[in-house]
Amino acid sequence: MRPGPRNLITDVQGLTVGNATDEKLKSGVTVIVCEEPAVAAVQVLGGAPGTRETDLLDVHNTVQTIDAICLSGGSAFGLDAASGVQAALREQGRGFEVGAFRIPIVPAAILFDLTNGGDKDWGRYPPYRELGHAATFAAAADFAIGTAGAGAGATTATFKGGLGSASTVLENGVSVGALVAVNALGSATVGSSRHFWAAPIEENGEFGGLGLPAALSDDARQIRTKMNAPASGLQNTTIAVIATDAVLTKAEAKRLAVSAHDGFARALWPAHTPLDGDLVFAIATGRSGKAMTLEDFVPLCAAAASTMARAIARGVHAATPSAGDLVPTWQEAIR
Template sequence: MHQPLLAHSGHIAQVQGIQVGHHTDPRRPTGCSVVLCPAGTVGGVDVRGAAPGTRETDLLHPSNLVQEVHGIVLAGGSAWGLDSATGAVRWLEAQGAGLPIGVGRIPLVPAAVLFDVMLGDMTVRPDAAAGYAACQAASSDRPAEGSVGAGAGAVVGKVFGWQRAMKGGIGTASVTVHGVTVGALVACNALGDVYNPFNGALIAGARTADGNALLNTRDALLRGEEAQPILAGSNTTIGVVATDAILTKAQAHRLAVTAHDGLARTINPVHTLSDGDTLFALGTGHTGKTLGMMTLSTMAAEAVAIATARAVLLAQSVSVPGQAPLPSWQDWQRQTPA
């Protein structure tokens, strides 16, 4: 049923100039992911969820002065995970990257975090050393997906309680048209359920009370079933959309806005009061081409939708001492008779 998604071969590092690295903490399910971009890359952001955790997003507004960024960090650890961006800044400075200020350079690295501190010891979270390590690991190879980096502790389908949720993760995808590529890297820690964007099939999310089947949160809410009390900010889907097309800063902002259409096709409910959904957009300009915003926006939404679904399809179950195991889609596939 989900074979086209699993067979998708595109990834964000196919965007010319983009490199991606993960750091996954071995002590508990958490980590961070970095997207590094070449000099001259313009950036944008659209924060759609009502409970975001972000850093340096104001500088991306089209009306503000600075025109380029040098990387993006996605991390677990909630607000503490923002410290991982400091490590990325240090690594970039060591490479001679950053905004020249006469006496040196200042790397500009916006960041967004997701809430994963319910899994294990919350004092273990991504720090500056983790961000530095993710940069050291960055390359243009296909990034690892599933329960790694910023997706290591991601969980989806929490509307009716954590005990009925499933494992989320991080995924990537890309689309190429006329030699221009748009790619996405998405860490899915959504409050809602996740669907196949091609056929609408429910992939993962809230389970029934016995834990043996998917509930379908949308239908349950429309039947009048009451959601569990939800801690604000404990859910979020965060990601990066990048293209090697030429973009202005205003166009990068618009690309981030329209990329959220991909989340809306894959997650339901999405952009809730308890989610901090945030998407960044990057334009490296390395192809020397542009396709027009209609085509680029369509490509961005497609890449985000596929990457979001892959984040869940490739996730692995997690067991933390003292807590109920969180199954993954892969677990259920293994349990289903051929």
């Protein structure tokens, strides 16, 4: 296995990604656009999720494919972003056909970044609908990670969070990619150090190349969360997408989403808490034309977990300083 050429989720054939960021707000929106309708599923393991259209993704429900997925800051206010995405896709003639109408299918999830120091005095209506619309039209194969889009105002217990992405190409040529907005209650790094929990699966120094500490001290065993951090008013939730160009059923996509949550557990400690809304969407574009035997599916699921863990570390590693930040970036901590 190896990273794809961009080491981004867009190494999966059939996907583009767009960001829209409001620096004053310290928040933003990220949209994953499917070039063609794609099979999708979701798995929620956090105790405080905020979502739209996730019931539609259940295996037994009628609509089989989606047009895009929207990740947004703003807590429940950010669910408006999906309306902007839907409007942009409708302008492009996209959507599930019902009689004379086309309805773009846009599942969405949000993270809580309201108390991160940004100016949230937006007046009557929050800006997320317009950010969603702008992010959709910005969708491309290359996009920014770190302090961008849905990760623009993200934080962790120790360092600033961010938008992360990574990819893996399997031996059979199938690609898997991850995209994640890291806003965890816990920490992506070991104790008070700058070593990432995901270090054992790092590829080509993509998040600093430090490896793990030579020994795990008592400090490393201390559980670090925003509840006992200096900026304890910060809130949480890590939201993500795992994608592949393999041909999957809705049920197989669900299992892929379940497996990708193992990447949260490898890269964040603690994860899946009652105060996180941790969620993974899964997308299967089918563009490789390769259906998965059980023998093929196991390494795909393993790659989903490792790719997600790498994306989480990359999101924290790539974050950049902004005015009014309440926690330092990882890059500032190494100076």
